[in-house]
Amino acid sequence: MPTDKVPDIVVGRLPLYLRTLNYLIEEGYEIVSSHELGRRLGISPAQIRKDLSHFGEFGKQGAGYDVKYLSSQLKHILHVEGVWPVALVGCGALGHALANYNGFVTKGFEITLIFDNDPAKIGQVVAGKVIHDVADMPRLICEHGIRIAIVAVPSSAAQATVDVLVRCQVRAILNYAPINISVPPGVQVQNIDPAVHLQRMTYYL
Amino acid sequence: MPTDKVPDIVVGRLPLYLRTLNYLIEEGYEIVSSHELGRRLGISPAQIRKDLSHFGEFGKQGAGYDVKYLSSQLKHILHVEGVWPVALVGCGALGHALANYNGFVTKGFEITLIFDNDPAKIGQVVAGKVIHDVADMPRLICEHGIRIAIVAVPSSAAQATVDVLVRCQVRAILNYAPINISVPPGVQVQNIDPAVHLQRMTYYL
DNA sequence: TCTCTCTTGTGAAAGCAATCACATACTCCT
């Protein structure tokens, strides 16, 4: 039966399911079984069925899941049916790469505001967007009603940046700074630190 | 008592502990308690103590942990006492950013080989390193004894790239391509896909 | 129509991970 209270670990797998389903659509699949989906993801079929069962019944017994239907349902569950405007703070090498990444839009995101604190960069155009002064962040983020931000500033500036974002009603932060940031309850944070990911693997080498 | 068989989820937290310990060193701390460490990481003190207990006894009752000592022990456990040479495959915007990222060396990694398949890029110098032809990957990676690679190629090329890397004895892969790659047992993979991280958060918005 | 095969959705069971709580031991202060 549907939504009691879904474990976060389950929510974390849904985007992976969605990503794979969209590849299946491109490949022309119309129906997929939990077995095939699990094979592609390296996840057990039972886990996929159990995960989906938190949200409803999406499959047909004896057949499997309608790929397009399940994809659209997952987009609905994840609130990525439309396109979220996203603020990017920090426009160094990484910020540039993110601003030019063309994979966001089809996944439900678009970088609409870019900020930096370097006077030499402010006013420049990156990926069709003007780089704004971080000093204007509060005003612009409020005006645009931004709820999602990507932080790509140096570690030393990360916490202060996040504090400003939180005050501007940003409620989801993707943090590329290699430092632990703290946020009030109700604000989501995801961290990406390549060194942390690499060190996790070297343990096994 | 020490190493029975450590859960992967515990291994995954060690780099975070290490990262925070190194910040504590910079701040001049000499001793830290599990309570303080946990406060900074958003992790319970009990969990930190339990995690560390898998590897030995590093603290002093009544006092806490010697920050430098624990840091060095974690580096030892994670096999990042030295510097691993790393191959970077794919030198687009993201590859550039990674090549120029100066945070790797102090964490135990150095990008020593860069590859791309674009004839216009091959031979160019990025971050002091020549971009090599992917066709030369097998030879160069073997010659340098590389065990770790970062994949920053388009999704369509990711699996083929990984297959080559695995044949070259690469055993740890940090994958930035937004696709699930498959590898034989014994090869570590970590995935970084910003869209997946963002979608995980939009569920709660 | 009937049977065989396939696959879902889901309680129950098993397996893991996080927290609790306390014995032990170290430090600091008087």
Add this chain to the structure above:
DNA sequence: AGGAGTATGTGATTGCTTTCACAAGAGAGA
């Protein structure tokens, strides 16, 4: 020197996640 305060390391417990196993439903072919 001794007592109060503090923090570790760890068995026991609680809570969470994954896997198992099967009833029920759907389709295909005879």
